[in-house]
Amino acid sequence: MMGGEKRGLWAIMVRSLAQIARRPLMWVAMLGLPLFLFLFLTTMLDAGLPTRVPTAIVDRDGTSLSREVTQTLGGMQMVDITTTANSFSEAKKALQEGKVYGFFLIPENFQADLLAGRGPAISYYTNMAYFVPGSMLYKTFTATAVYTKAGVAVNVAQSLGVNPADAVPLMQPVNIQTRGIGNPQLNYGIYISNSFVPGVLQLMIMLVTCFSLGEEIKRHSSVHLMRMAGGSVYKAVFGKLFPQTVIWWVVALFMEAWLFKYNHYTMSGSWLWLTLSELMFVVACQGFALLMFCIIPNLRLSLSVISLSGILAFSLAAFSFPEQSMYPALSIFSWMMPVRYNFLIYANEALAGRDIYYSRIWYVVYIIYMVAPLAMVWKLKREFEKPVYCP
Amino acid sequence: MKRIKDFILGLFRVYCREFKLILSDKGIMIFLLFLPLGYPIIYSLIYNPELVKEVPFVVVDHDRSTLSRKLVRELDACDEARLLGYAADLPEARRAMDSRQCFAILEIPEGFGRKIGRGETGAGAMYCDMSLLLRYRGFLVAITAVMQNMGAELLEKDINTFVPLAGTIATGNLLPIDSIPMGNIRSGFDSFIMPGVLILILQQCIILALGMAGGARHERASVVGYDPHNNAPSVLATMIGKALTYFTIMGLPAVFMIHYVPLIFTFPMAGNLFEEILFITPMILATIGFAFVFQAFVTERESVFVCWVVTSIIFLLISGLIWPRYDMPPVWKFVSGLCPATWGVEGFVKMNSNGARLWQVSHEYEMLWWLTLGWWVVAYFVQRFIVLPQTLGSRPRRREASRLKAIRES
Known part of the structure; x- marks a missing residue:
């Protein structure tokens, strides 16, 4: 190796920074990809909710009443009647081909049966293979059906001599308004971005941590690193990783500003605690990856494990499917991902504006992630001094 | 004629050598076997409970009447909600919500x-935690059903007080409403997301494996443990040979993913397997390109x-x-x-x-076949x-290059 090299923590940090600066891959991994994904996720979900879901109507009746129903449906904000089908099978074909996400079916003799009190059924079909448009349609179709029913009932009551003003509340005696705390418009961007963006950050932090440590072993430069650290593996690892921490901090703060300031996602809690959470989250992710690398000090294997867990974290950390509903054997893993705690703190602080008292434990868990690898780092000493690369 | 024969011979040699290379490379084998066989199972298990049931809620009842208790009882009886x-x-209820x-x-x-x-409308409010939309959706579905049921019951009971004979007409359901979910008839989360995710896993397996194989070509043979060079005299023959290798190896895992995983986890399986295989073929080819x-x-x-997993x-x-x-947004639609x-x-969903x-x-x-053509043309030039x-740059590479040249000239 180079003779007369500099030693000490400072020199290691400078070396670590130079390694990052020299490799385009590091630029991509630490800045390019995270920033691209932040931009991608937020712009992709910019609209908040998919509106104007393509829909078909099957009007087998063709009377003034059935046309009224069609008009009610067409007037709804969420749907766009793109297809008028003549039969159920025609509408089903359109649904299979993905031209529409659902359809509303008015049966034959609808008006006549209704007036005769034979109780004709209106039915609606939603394609739940596409959850979001399917759910939107379900909501809209239900509203249309209920309005239609109410309208019919008011007509019937009126024909029996009830005052229309009295009849209206009669049709909806119970009315419970559902209110979403922190996200009343059901903005999909708020929902997805706030969990997926930190998830992306976690994945990249863990991959880069493992990759940069493993590269030292692969390229046998860890011997040099250990010499610079005077044989102290703690000094070597700290000096190696701290410059990365600082870069990640900048990225994390940018992420926070991007989400809550630029995109104006709900922020009803304390900036101080949220910022602290993001900063601790970065170190916790590094701690998690370092622990993994200490347990499996093989570049490819540890990267495989990190990739697997980092991608599974998007499901396991219960961003979409609640941890309480998972199998207990799997929901344990939910609590093993740093990003889970980031998500819980975000939900408490930013979304619901809860007191810090309710999040206190999540911050403690961050500290555990930071401290845990310290107990294992000694294992790296041998690996660093006698590096062996297994492809 | 001889050129065609050489082309096919070179292609065949590449195919055989690539097969050996892959089988002896643990890293690539993980992507080609563990990932397609193990990952779909883990993933499906996470979401396998399908539905979000019995999510707890708290009631603040300022009314304490028969009807308010009935409302709570009916909501509690719904599959989606459970009365805690x-x-x-409200502050006490908030404390319960704050502590999850x-x-x-x-x-x-x-x-x-x-x-x-x-005879007026009785109004109320339901405040939902919005961290997960599935929970909110469950509450919404449940409360809508309760509102409709109670409304129908009350209507039937009360209409006689307005008009004595109305009951005879309005008994029974005046206008029944049927909601029928299609495609994913249980409206389960696993059945919704997994068929698509399976295809994504298939694509990612191929790209990761080929990416790693490509990375290996840059490494010194001594580091990787084998000679990662596997070129035929013609670039196209090399590409086709390798593509065939991956196609052969991925065949079984692909069938496992599109047929057996849905079978194991009882996902919707309305398709025809033969047609699905026909459909998935150009996707694999396009992905290889x-x-x-x-x-x-x-x-x-x-x-x-580092650079592909997050994609x-x-x-x-x-x-x-x-x-x-x-x-x-149009840009992303184009990229997609x-x-x-x-x-x-x-198509698969x-x-x-x-x-x-x-x-x-x-x-x-058709789009998949066009993508196959497009990506393969770009791939050829790349x-x-x-x-x-790139791979023939360093000294061992140059030796390789001269060997190749000799092959070409002979």
Whole structure:
């Protein structure tokens, strides 16, 4: 190796920074990809909710009443009647081909049966293979059906001599308004971005941590690193990783500003605690990856494990499917991902504006992630001094 | 004639050598066997409970009437919700929600029962935690059902008080409403997301494996443990040979994913397996072309992890599974059109979940063949003018190059 090299923590940090600066891959991994994904996720979900879901109507009746129903449906904000089908099978074909996400079916003799009190059924079909448009349609179709029913009932009551003003509340005696705390418009961007963006950050932090440590072993430069650290593996690892921490901090703060300031996602809690959470989250992710690398000090294997867990974290950390509903054997893993705690703190602080008292434990868990690898780092000493690369 | 024979011979040699290389490489084997066989199982297990049931809620009942209790009882009886208990006031209920004991608060104001008795509308409010939309959706579905049921019951009972004989006409359901979910008839989360995710996993396996193989070509043979050079005299023959290798190896895992995983986890399986295989073939070919292009960016085996794993998130969101394609911003819609998995997911979900036949997804099928053509053309130029010179740069590479040249001249 180079003779007369500099030693000490400072020199290691400078070396670590130079390694990052020299490799385009590091630029991509630490800045390019995270920033691209932040931009991608937020712009992709910019609209908040998919509106104007393509829909078909099957009007087998063709009377003034059935046309009224069609008009009610067409007037709804969420749907766009793109297809008028003549039969159920025609509408089903359109649904299979993905031209529409659902359809509303008015049966034959609808008006006549209704007036005769034979109780004709209106039915609606939603394609739940596409959850979001399917759910939107379900909501809209239900509203249309209920309005239609109410309208019919008011007509019937009126024909029996009830005052229309009295009849209206009669049709909806119970009315419970559902209110979403922190996200009343059901903005999909708020929902997805706030969990997926930190998830992306976690994945990249863990991959880069493992990759940069493993590269030292692969390229046998860890011997040099250990010499610079005077044989102290703690000094070597700290000096190696701290410059990365600082870069990640900048990225994390940018992420926070991007989400809550630029995109104006709900922020009803304390900036101080949220910022602290993001900063601790970065170190916790590094701690998690370092622990993994200490347990499996093989570049490819540890990267495989990190990739697997980092991608599974998007499901396991219960961003979409609640941890309480998972199998207990799997929901344990939910609590093993740093990003889970980031998500819980975000939900408490930013979304619901809860007191810090309710999040206190999540911050403690961050500290555990930071401290845990310290107990294992000694294992790296041998690996660093006698590096062996297994492809 | 001889040129054709040489071409096929070279292609065949590449095929055989690549097979050996892959089988002896643990890293690539993980991507080609563990990933497609193990990952879908883990993933499906996470979401396998399908439905979000019995989410706890707390009631703040300022009314304490028969009707308010009936409302709570009916909501509790819904599959989606479970009554955790009554709270004295809103702050107490909030404390339960803040400490994550419940995820919704139902507040019933004073006079709720009396208003309904007077023939007015009894209003109330349900405050939902919004961290997960599935929980909110469950509460919404449950409360809507309860409102409709109670409304119908009350109507039937009360209409006689308005008009004595009305009951005879209005008994029974005046206008029954049927809601029928299609494709994913249980409206389960696993059945919704997994058919698409399976296709995404298939794409990612191929790209990761080919990426790692491409990275290996840059490494010294001594580091990697074998000679990662496997070139035929013609670039195209090399590409076709390798593509055939991956196609052969991926065949069984692909069938496992599109047929056996749905079978194990009882996902919708409305499609015809033979047609699905026909459909998935161009997707695999297009993905291989895509991966050949990607090889230009991988100069080291392990860098595939760092620069490719995170793209799974992009492909998932861009595929139209989570956010419908018709409503995407135009830029992303265009980008999504270039990804083989987008059309793969679209077509496969339609076939597998909605029971579409191959000719009903002809647009997706055509797009996959066009993508195959497009990516392969780009891949040829990338392999010829970027990857080949890159990998033949250093000294051992030059030795390789002269050997190749000798082969070519002989």
